[in-house]
Amino acid sequence: MKILVAIKRVPDAETTIKVNPEGTGIVNAGVKWVVNPFCEIAIEEALKIKETKGDVEVVLVTVGRSESQEQLRTGLAMGADRAILVTAENLDTTGVSRVLAKIVEKESPDVVFLGKQAIDDDSNEVGQMLAQRLGWAQACYISEFNMADDAKSAQVVREIDGGMRTDKVMLPAIITADLRLNEPRYASLPGIMKARKKPLEEIDGASLGVDLEPKIIIKSMAPPPARAAGRLVESVDELINALKNEAKVL
Amino acid sequence: MGNVLIFAEHAHGELPKATAIAVGAGKEAAQKLGGDTILAVLNNTIGGLAERAAKLGATKVVTVENPALEHNMADVTAAALGEVAKAVDAGLIVFAATTLGKEIAPRLAAALEAATASDVTGINDDGTFVRPMYAGSAFATVELKGDRKIISVRTTAFEPAAEDGSSPIEALSVDIPMPGNPAEFVSQAETKSDRPVLTEANRVVAGGRGLKNAENFTTVLEPLVDALGAAMGASRAAVDAGYVPNDLQVGQTGKVVAPALYIAVGISGAIQHLAGMKDSKVIVAINKDAEAPIFSVADYGLVADLFEAVPEMTGKIA
Ligand SMILES: Cc1cc2nc3c(=O)[nH]c(=O)nc-3n(C[C@H](O)[C@H](O)[C@H](O)COP(=O)(O)OP(=O)(O)OC[C@H]3O[C@@H](n4cnc5c(N)ncnc54)[C@H](O)[C@@H]3O)c2cc1C
Ligand SMILES: Nc1ncnc2c1ncn2[C@@H]1O[C@H](COP(=O)(O)O)[C@@H](O)[C@H]1O
Numbered sequence: 214m215k216i217l218v219a220i221k222r223v224p225d226a227e228t229t230i231k232v233n234p235e236g237t238g239i240v241n242a243g244v245k246w247v248v249n250p251f252c253e254i255a256i257e258e259a260l261k262i263k264e265t266k267g268d269v270e271v272v273l274v275t276v277g278r279s280e281s282q283e284q285l286r287t288g289l290a291m292g293a294d295r296a297i298l299v300t301a302e303n304l305d306t307t308g309v310s311r312v313l314a315k316i317v318e319k320e321s322p323d324v325v326f327l328g329k330q331a332i333d334d335d336s337n338e339v340g341q342m343l344a345q346r347l348g349w350a351q352a353c354y355i356s357e358f359n360m361a362d363d364a365k366s367a368q369v370v371r372e373i374d375g376g377m378r379t380d381k382v383m384l385p386a387i388i389t390a391d392l393r394l395n396e397p398r399y400a401s402l403p404g405i406m407k408a409r410k411k412p413l414e415e416i417d418g419a420s421l422g423v424d425l426e427p428k429i430i431i432k433s434m435a436p437p438p439a440r441a442a443g444r445l446v447e448s449v450d451e452l453i454n455a456l457k458n459e460a461k462v463l
Numbered sequence: 464m465g466n467v468l469i470f471a472e473h474a475h476g477e478l479p480k481a482t483a484i485a486v487g488a489g490k491e492a493a494q495k496l497g498g499d500t501i502l503a504v505l506n507n508t509i510g511g512l513a514e515r516a517a518k519l520g521a522t523k524v525v526t527v528e529n530p531a532l533e534h535n536m537a538d539v540t541a542a543a544l545g546e547v548a549k550a551v552d553a554g555l556i557v558f559a560a561t562t563l564g565k566e567i568a569p570r571l572a573a574a575l576e577a578a579t580a581s582d583v584t585g586i587n588d589d590g591t592f593v594r595p596m597y598a599g600s601a602f603a604t605v606e607l608k609g610d611r612k613i614i615s616v617r618t619t620a621f622e623p624a625a626e627d628g629s630s631p632i633e634a635l636s637v638d639i640p641m642p643g644n645p646a647e648f649v650s651q652a653e654t655k656s657d658r659p660v661l662t663e664a665n666r667v668v669a670g671g672r673g674l675k676n677a678e679n680f681t682t683v684l685e686p687l688v689d690a691l692g693a694a695m696g697a698s699r700a701a702v703d704a705g706y707v708p709n710d711l712q713v714g715q716t717g718k719v720v721a722p723a724l725y726i727a728v729g730i731s732g733a734i735q736h737l738a739g740m741k742d743s744k745v746i747v748a749i750n751k752d753a754e755a756p757i758f759s760v761a762d763y764g765l766v767a768d769l770f771e772a773v774p775e776m777t778g779k780i781a
Contacts, residue, residue, distance in 0.1 A: 224597070226598075226734075226735065229600075229734075230597040230598075230600035230601060231600070232600075232601045239597065239600075239601060251716075306569070306579075307572070307573070307578070307579075310573060329716070330716065332597070332598065332715065332716075333596065333597060334596050335581075335582065335595065335596055335597070335598065335715065336569075336581055337565050337569070337581055337582075338565075338568075338569035338572070338579065338581060339569075340569075341537065341565075341566060341567075341568075341569035341570040341573070342569045342570065342572065342573035343573075344538070344570060345538075345541065345569075345570045345571075345573035345574050346573050348642060348643055349642075349644065350538055350642065350644055350645060350646040351537055351538060351566070351570065351646065352646060353537070353562075353565075353566050354562060354566075356709070368649060372562070372709050372710070373562045373563070373710070374561050374562045374563065374662075374710060374718075375474065375653045375654060375710060376651070376652050376653040376654040376708065376710050377651070377652045377709070377710075378648070378649075378650065378651040378652070379648075379649040379650045379651070379652075380536075380646050380647060380648055380649055381646065381647040381649050382644075382646045382647070383644040386644075386646070391709075391716075392699065392703065392716060393702075393703065393709060427608075428577075428578035428579075428607065428608045428609060429578050429579070429580055429605050429606070429607055429608070430605060430606040430607075430608065431603045431604070431605055432591060432603075432604045432605065432606055433603070433604045434596075434601045434602065434603045434604070435601070435602050435604075436600070436601065436602070437595070437599055437600065437601070437602060437741070440741065440746075440760050441762075443746070443758075443760075443761045443762035443763055443764060444762075444763065444764070445753075445758070445763075445764045445765070445766060446763050446764065446765050448765075449765065449767075449772055449775045449776045449779060450779070452747065452763055452765050452776065453776065453779055453780065455763050456724070456745070456747070456763070460724075460745045460762065460763075462666075462723050462724040462744070462745050463691075463724075463780070
């Protein structure tokens with residue numbers, strides 16, 4: 214069986230993001246780049262299936278600049294078998310999903326895992342778009358993944374607004390991981406050593422014959438509106454009084 | 464630019480506030496960019512849903528009734544909406560940015576090769592849209608290319624349409640191009656609660672890791688929640704630890720809320736949490752650590768042990 218996991222290089226969740234003075238993007242200096250947390254969860258799930266089912270190849274793919282190799286190496290160090298870097302710049306979710314659809318055609322995986330959202334653009338789109346392009350079923354925001362013994366279908370638990378729901382999808386399908394699916398492992402030192410020798414194929418995005426022109430153009434970026442400064446209160450009484458008489462919300 | 468098609472999310476025969484908000488945003492878009500507003504209700508049985516939708520005052524309500532539309536399966540619903548979009552000449556399609564809206568909108572965008580933006584917080588006169596990125600650390604003004612656009616709108620950023628309209632209702636007969644291997648619904652476990660819905664509530668009391676366990680949520684936090692008639696929310700840490708169900712998570716990757724009053728109890732205020740509550744009108748923080756970042760967004764901060772302050776506050780309010 215083959216599992217494809219799509220991952221994205223993003224700023225670390227702990228990094229403070231600032232908009233640059235020109236309002237064209239964010240300040241890149243000092244940003245630490247990592248595997249998108251939801252993608253780490255996606256990788257972990259693939260590795261868990263590999264461990265329980267055996268005979269599973271876990272292939273990572275990312276679309277981006279050549280620096281994204283670092284994130285592929287991280288995933289390989291966690292235990293993935295090989296990786297594909299599709300080099301392309303400034304793609305939007307449409308472009309990424311088109312590229313990923315091509316890679317899926319080439320690789321014919323039995324299931325594709327993605328993160329629910331990338332924490333840089335916060336789009337929450339690529340998995341759904343990819344599913345449509347392939348004509349596959351999608352299971353988004355999953356917190357449980359149970360593959361049938363014959364590997365022909367999977368039952369998933371999905372986090373939805375009012376609670377949880379369980380769906381069944383025939384494989385191959387697109388699965389996007391939510392936070393509570395698992396706890397991703399850290400790469401071990403031997404894992405990191407081994408990862409250096411694992412295959413990492415590079416494909417020029419322009420060679421895939423898909424339209425990479427973005428459909429969403431960022432015209433400008435601004436920092437969020439600042440909140441007026443508040444104050445500390447000394448006691449519960451003062452708090453209740455302020456809520457009643459100043460803020461008038463009690 | 465064509466018409467504005469709005470997806471009517473519904474559950475148990477009712478329209479949640481999110482649908483009224485999507486209509487509100489759709490009307491705003493139509494006013495600025497032109498076109499009629501068309502509210503689409505899709506289900507296996509339409510019943511009273513159409514009349515309820517008509518009250519929201521769109522130019523027209525269209526309905527699609529088909530057994531395959533039961534259970535809001537994203538693949539089938541997107542396929543059906545694609546046909547509706549063509550039938551009504553939709554230039555802009557509006558979803559509420561709920562989990563359901565965000566499942567369907569991008570799928571539909573790929574099907575129609577339409578440009579899309581999620582979590583939109585503003586619609587500009589020139590046809591550009593505003594959306595947050597990086598957990599709300601940046602707001603981008605974006606242009607969507609092409610003749611057909613799809614947005615999901617953040618429910619805290621738009622006013623709900625009033626329920627005093629009466630749109631004409633038209634039943635559409637569309638052939639749904641069924642996907643080859645549709646996903647199947649198995650079961651649903653809804654969080655049952657007598658409290659207001661988190662995303663609709665006027666007041667929210669949210670607890671974090673500082674509560675320490677599930678029992679304290681029940682014995683310490685809930686009495687305050689109920690004394691205020693509030694909805695309960697939580698940080699990711701509290702949800703991950705299993706103190707409360709996942710659908711109470713407020714933040715970048717959870718619910719976005721903007722109540723009149725938000726009380727954060729034992730929550731440090733990580734940027735991912737702030738992303739989901741920063742737009743609340745009045746924010747109160749109760750935390751024993753005076754350095755906690757939550758105080759930077761709080762209108763009123765109380766540096767105190769929550770296990771003393773919360774019961775005291777409950778007693779004095781009730
Ligand atoms: C990809 C990603 C997505 C995320 N999405 C979200 C999200 O949507 N929502 C979200 O909330 N988080 C999210 N997070 C997690 C976020 O970064 C924080 O880890 C989380 O919000 C912390 O929760 P907390 O404030 O409850 O816990 P902590 O940070 O541990 O804070 C607990 C607080 O309780 C206080 N406290 C302890 N005891 C007491 C007491 N007796 N009295 C008073 N105060 C006390 C402490 O001083 C502390 O400030 C996300 C993280 C990542 C990486
Ligand atoms: N450039 C990319 N390369 C590979 N996968 C991506 C890329 N962008 C997004 N994804 C995948 O799609 C998921 C959702 O991303 P998004 O729709 O951008 O929020 C991510 O968690 C990844 O799994």
